[in-house]
Amino acid sequence: MGDFTYCLIKNAVINGKKQDLLIEKNTIKKIGNIENNEIDKEETKIINAENKIAIPGLINTHTHIPMTLFRGVADDLPLMEWLNNYIWPMEAKLNKDIVYAGTLLGCLEMIKSGTTTFNDMYFFLDGIAKAVDEIGIRAVLSYGMIDLFDEEKREKELKNAEENIKMIKKLDNNRIKVALGPHAPYTCSKELLMEVHEMAKKYNIPIHIHMNETLDEIKMVKEKTGMRPFEYLNSFGFFDDVNVIAAHCVHLSDEEIKIMKEKNINVSHNPISNLKLASGIAPVPKLVENGINVTLGTDGCGSNNNLNLFEEIKISSLLHKGTTLNPTIINAKQSFEFATKNGAKALGLKCGELKEGYLADIVLIDLNKPFLIPKENIYSHLVYSFNGNVDTVIIDGNVVMENGKIVNVDEEEIYEKAEKAYYKLIN
Numbered sequence: 001m002g003d004f005t006y007c008l009i010k011n012a013v014i015n016g017k018k019q020d021l022l023i024e025k026n027t028i029k030k031i032g033n034i035e036n037n038e039i040d041k042e043e044t045k046i047i048n049a050e051n052k053i054a055i056p057g058l059i060n061t062h063t064h065i066p067m068t069l070f071r072g073v074a075d076d077l078p079l080m081e082w083l084n085n086y087i088w089p090m091e092a093k094l095n096k097d098i099v100y101a102g103t104l105l106g107c108l109e110m111i112k113s114g115t116t117t118f119n120d121m122y123f124f125l126d127g128i129a130k131a132v133d134e135i136g137i138r139a140v141l142s143y144g145m146i147d148l149f150d151e152e153k154r155e156k157e158l159k160n161a162e163e164n165i166k167m168i169k170k171l172d173n174n175r176i177k178v179a180l181g182p183h184a185p186y187t188c189s190k191e192l193l194m195e196v197h198e199m200a201k202k203y204n205i206p207i208h209i210h211m212n213e214t215l216d217e218i219k220m221v222k223e224k225t226g227m228r229p230f231e232y233l234n235s236f237g238f239f240d241d242v243n244v245i246a247a248h249c250v251h252l253s254d255e256e257i258k259i260m261k262e263k264n265i266n267v268s269h270n271p272i273s274n275l276k277l278a279s280g281i282a283p284v285p286k287l288v289e290n291g292i293n294v295t296l297g298t299d300g301c302g303s304n305n306n307l308n309l310f311e312e313i314k315i316s317s318l319l320h321k322g323t324t325l326n327p328t329i330i331n332a333k334q335s336f337e338f339a340t341k342n343g344a345k346a347l348g349l350k351c352g353e354l355k356e357g358y359l360a361d362i363v364l365i366d367l368n369k370p371f372l373i374p375k376e377n378i379y380s381h382l383v384y385s386f387n388g389n390v391d392t393v394i395i396d397g398n399v400v401m402e403n404g405k406i407v408n409v410d411e412e413e414i415y416e417k418a419e420k421a422y423y424k425l426i427n
């Protein structure tokens with residue numbers, strides 16, 4: 001935000017009422033009627049938000065952000081074939097610069113569609129962190145570990161993960177946090193998962209893992225261990241005293257749901273990725289009924305194929321009405337909270353709501369759009385009718401996009417870099 005200590009948003013619809021919001025540094029200081037004589041004009045950036053709604057920035061709890069570069073390259077395949085024959089061979093060509101370019105593109109796309117925080121699992125975290133730092137978004141980054149049950153690989157992955165933890169901590173960037181990312185129970189050995197658990201406790205950081213995405217992988221785990229994935233991990237204490245964000249959770253037994261509830265597992269529901277890879281449909285109404293924290297994720301652009309979390313909000317609300325034949329299931333407020341309040345809870349961040357004392361991660365949406373009229377039941381419009389094109393985005397108190405114009409980076413340059421990086425990957 002340049003040299004301003006304060007930012008005043010005037011006349012926005014905030015929490016259902018037309019009012020003002022004052023930001024001091026990176027925090028929401030006051031919401032209500034704020035008179036101009038209450039502020040120091042020299043120190044305050046004033047945003048006229050007449051005809052706009054202010055919402056908490058969206059939180060995408062499952063991404064592989066540099067995979068923007070894989071958009072459209074391997075469509076219409078099942079998960080195992082998609083990973084083994086297409087994605088993993090291409091990922092072998094990644095380097096820091098390619099990852100940096102893909103991350104810039106992904107962050108740009110997220111900011112433009114109202115996402116202010118993402119929870120990522122990928123490689124070359126130095127490249128990801130560089131892009132996150134430059135563009136001004138908030139992120140939780142984990143290095144994706146895969147040992148395929150090989151001891152030598154395991155040692156390498158664990159060393160790599162710990163080095164990444166130290167590297168991110170050393171950045172000392174308020175917007176960039178670190179987590180541990182063991183890929184999944186079908187790609188990681190028990191020994192690796194046990195070490196990850198220890199490391200998560202040692203550094204007091206969350207664990208981000210793919211769980212129960214497809215029937216195939218559950219069969220693989222069952223054949224190997226005699227147990228379903230959540231039972232297996234629980235059998236060696238993997239969920240004890242740590243914060244776990246489990247992506248997908250499509251196929252679950254009642255016993256597994258019981259474990260998830262007992263261990264306070266956070267679910268990242270990725271309905272579009274699950275539909276596209278034909279993995280299945282997660283039992284979200286049942287999870288909600290059991291008081292399990294449900295959040296939303298897009299997954300990577302290889303399986304979505306975009307990062308617009310508003311699509312996930314809409315689909316998560318519609319899909320479960322369709323499968324349960326019950327139109328009252330997952331209402332607009334619930335699916336909106338999946339993408340905001342619940343996401344913040346999963347990641348342990350004080351954001352996801354517009355409240356005094358919370359982090360100033362705020363999105364302004366212009367209400368003068370045909371699909372947002374009449375301006376009466378706006379929260380319903382945001383879930384069932386909005387396309388995701390937001391107007392202004394503030395993250396950690398800084399304006400990163402104003403009236404559709406991105407502030408810290410050059411958009412055209414990002415497109416060019418991403419195109420170049422893409423050709424390096426496919427050739």
Ligand SMILES: O=c1[nH]cnc2c1ncn2[C@@H]1O[C@H](CO)[C@@H](O)[C@H]1O
Nearest residue numbers: 064087091121122144145210299300
């Ligand atoms: O839906 C998915 N299921 C399983 N793996 C995935 C999915 N999307 C991306 N990756 C893979 O996870 C690793 C990240 O550390 C990458 O190899 C990425 O391609």
Ligand SMILES: [Zn+2]
Nearest residue numbers: 210247299300
């Ligand atoms: Zn994933």
